[in-house]
Amino acid sequence: MGKILITGATGNLGSRTLELLLKKVPSNQVAVLVRNPESEKIKKFVQEGIEAHQGDYFDYDSLLRAFNGVEKVMLISAQAFTDRNTQHFNVIAAAKQAGVKHVIFTSIIRRENSNLIVPEVSMSDLFAEQTLKASGLTYTILQNPPYLEVMHLYFGDALKVGVRVPAGSGKVAAASLDDLAAANVAVLTQNGHENKSYTLSGSEASSFADIAEALSEISEINIPYEAISEKEYIDTLVANGFPVFMTDFLLGWVRGINTGEFSETSGDLERLIGRKPMTYKEFFKIKSPFA
Known part of the structure; x- marks a missing residue:
């Protein structure tokens, strides 16, 4: 298995994903992208052997450096009210340029043909999904x-x-963040999830x-x-x-x-984590x- 990088690794979903991932794969195969690699949340993981890269979604060059040698990127969606389109586009474009093979993106659940728009979330998530599918990268979309x-x-x-x-x-x-993090880890560590979308x-x-x-x-x-x-x-x-x-x-x-x-209760989350959420x-x- 190649190196896995998690973005947003100090956030609620990212930190849980990191903790569970380290129970499945060696720490030297894991990297994170964080604004502050010296934060207490990350320092303990660095001591265990992960790579911590300073950067953010707006800094394209920092993304290129962080993605060097990475096979899979877990793209935790950007916070609302922060120009999400630019940030998600930068991550996907940098992953493509850096030679990343597979990007996993956390999106929002959306019914087919729905007209509902959650401000700051729905349209930017849809843009990211479309950008990722058009990029030529292998993708997995995890609709939360x-x-x-x-x-x-x-x-x-x-x-x-x-x-x-x-x-x-x-x-x-x-669903709970712990269960959704477990689904992230399943996709990051198993085969068979390439170019699929799941309703979690x-x-x-x-x-x-x-x-x-x-x-x-x-x-x-x-x-x-x-x-x-x-x-x-x-x-x-x-x-x-x-x-x-x-x-x-x-x-x-x-x-x-x-x-x-x-x-909708799709059953996708239960199938990915192997237990009832x-x-x-x-x-x-x-x-x-x-x-």
């Missing part, structure tokens, strides 16, 4: 659902006010009303579900200190959930959204 770790951001402090979101009966098959939905879909019911059971406190207008939802977020650009962002995800954009009920029992 909403993370279980961030679901509480959509409905706020449920313990105090309940689950208050705009109306909708759609469901979301969210969780194994159980839930509506916001379902979440309120589950939280009530877990907390042994009645957590009501209340459908509110989009205006009231935005006003509540602003009152809680969210800037306007973030309120539109969160509303986009809620709209997607309420219309069933992320409701964590459900939303299991997750909330372990990691309370009330903390």
Whole structure:
């Protein structure tokens, strides 16, 4: 197996992917791209033998240097509100120029022929997927659902006010970052995933009303579900200190959930990791959204 490089290795998904990957392959076959190779998150891995390259998605030359001698690049998608198109294009173009064989990209789940646009995410992810497919590189696209770790951001402090979101009966098959990282590692270390796209939905879909019911059971406190207008939802977020650009962002995800954009349970995640992914009920029992 050739060298594997993970981008965004200090982020939530990238760091989990790195930790799991090092359980599968020798450290001298692993490299990372990070803005600060001296960070505490990375130094311990460097001591174990990985290569840490300083750079970022906007610095094309740093990408070329980092990708030298690399066979596979795990492209963790760039953060929202940061000119994602330029960053993803740079990584793909540099990988091609440097002789990388295979790029794995983390995208967003998207129903076929969907008209939903999550601000700062949907269109830039689609651009990256199209760019990668047109590049001539071997690719794997891993379409991610909403993370279980961030679901509480959509409905706020449920313990105090309940689950208050705009109306909708759609469901979301969210998945944990740990399970998604395990899927990344499976693709990085196994053959047979070349030029394929996977829908990495969780194994159980839930509506916001379902979440309120589950939280009530877990907390042994009645957590009501209340459908509110989009205006009231935005006003509540602003009152809680969210800037306007973030309120539109969160509303986009809620709209997607309420219309069933992320409701499919494809089974791809379970097949890749070889076990049933964590459900939303299991997750909330372990990691309370009330903390």
